[in-house]
Amino acid sequence: GAVVSQHPSWVICKSGTSVKIECRSLDFQATTMFWYRQFPKQSLMLMATSNEGSKATYEQGVEKDKFLINHASLTLSTLTVTSAHPEDSSFYICSASRGLNTEAFFGQGTRLTVV
Amino acid sequence: GIQVEQSPPDLILQEGANSTLRCNFSDSVNNLQWFHQNPWGQLINLFYIPSGTKQNGRLSATTVATERYSLLYISSSQTTDSGVYFCAGYTGGFKTIFGAGTRLFVKA
Numbered sequence: 378g379a380v381v382s383q384h385p386s387w388v389i390c391k392s393g394t395s396v397k398i399e400c401r402s403l404d405f406q407a408t409t410m411f412w413y414r415q416f417p418k419q420s421l422m423l424m425a426t427s428n429e430g431s432k433a434t435y436e437q438g439v440e441k442d443k444f445l446i447n448h449a450s451l452t453l454s455t456l457t458v459t460s461a462h463p464e465d466s467s468f469y470i471c472s473a474s475r476g477l478n479t480e481a482f483f484g485q486g487t488r489l490t491v492v
Numbered sequence: 493g494i495q496v497e498q499s500p501p502d503l504i505l506q507e508g509a510n511s512t513l514r515c516n517f518s519d520s521v522n523n524l525q526w527f528h529q530n531p532w533g534q535l536i537n538l539f540y541i542p543s544g545t546k547q548n549g550r551l552s553a554t555t556v557a558t559e560r561y562s563l564l565y566i567s568s569s570q571t572t573d574s575g576v577y578f579c580a581g582y583t584g585g586f587k588t589i590f591g592a593g594t595r596l597f598v599k600a
Contacts, residue, residue, distance in 0.1 A: 411588065415533075420578065421590045468533055472588065478522045481580070481588050483535040 379405050381473050383484025390461055390491055398456045398487045400471030406451035407473035411481075412444075415468040424469075427454040461491040494519045494583050498591035505598045510567045513577055513594045517560040521581030524555050525588070526564050529576040538564070538577075569598045 380403040390396050400410055408429045413421040425446050426434040433446035443465075445457040454473075458465050470486040495518035505511055515524070526538040539546050539553040541562065546553050550569075555562040562579055576593045583589060 418595075420592045423587065423589070426587070470533070470535065478582055480523075480537065480540040481525065481582075482537065483527075486533040486535075488533070 379403075379473075379475065379480075379482045381471065381482045381484045383471055383487055385487060386485055387488040388490070390489070392462055392491055393460055396458045396461055396489060398458075398469055398471075398489075400454045400456070400473070400484050402452045402473045402482075405473075405475050407454075407475070408451060410448065410454040410471055410473045412446065412454075412456050413470045413472070415470060415486075421470060429454075458489065461489070463491045465489065466491045494521065494581060494589050496579060496581055496589055496591035498577075498579055498594050500594060501592065502595045503597070505569045505596065507569060507571060507598055507600050509569050509598075510565070511569060511596070513564040513566070513579075513596075515562045515564070515579035515591055517581050520557070520560065521583065521589075523582040524557075524562050525580050525582075526553055526562070527578045527580065528573075529578060529593070531575065535578070566596075569596075571598045571600050574598050 382401045384399045410427040412424045415421050424439045427446045427448040429448045448454045471484045472481045474481045497516045499514045523542045528536045541553050541555045543557045550567045552565045578593045580588045580590045
């Protein structure tokens with residue numbers, strides 16, 4: 378398989394602050410990574426597609442200015458939740474794959490709590 | 493867009509029992525994966541199975557791409573099998589679309 382590492386695993390922040398979540402592919406290069414959000418007892422909802430060297434592609438209804446995505450290198454994508462509010466509290470998961478239509482591997486997820 | 497339906501939504505088993513989980517797709521998918529989400533939220537890759545049958549220990553999966561469904565078989569279930577099982581299909585490009593999941597609880 379392949380390893381995708383996500384950091385931090387959990388974070389608590391105050392309302393109004395920003396939080397950055399990192400997603401790294403440890404043993405392969407990923408030109409594309411994905412960010413998902415999961416509410417309790419629900420499925421994973423795709424938020425955006427992160428493309429190395431270009432702007433992210435956001436799904437309908439996802440605020441670009443709220444969820445900033447940067448794909449700085451072939452092994453690192455970051456998701457920054459800006460001016461976080463309690464309703465942004467959720468479980469965020471990233472994924473990466475080696476190439477088109479190949480197996481996807483997921484990070485451990487980040488549980489964000491905004492107080 | 494593509495719709496992914498999983499059944500049953502919830503399943504309670506006695507330890508040692510067998511079960512079959514189903515995943516239906518509204519349209520053709522380029523590929524298909526099965527995952528187990530553990531209590532800590534980690535998604536564990538079970539099978540990457542665009543077609544045919546694969547087996548890994550007590551688990552096996554079959555995908556019939558022409559009929560747009562996939563099945564996950566769990567035999568001799570154990571309490572550690574509890575959790576949520578997701579199937580996910582790949583649409584054009586990289587996008588992975590998830591079903592709603594099957595929540596499994598195995599009783600000792």
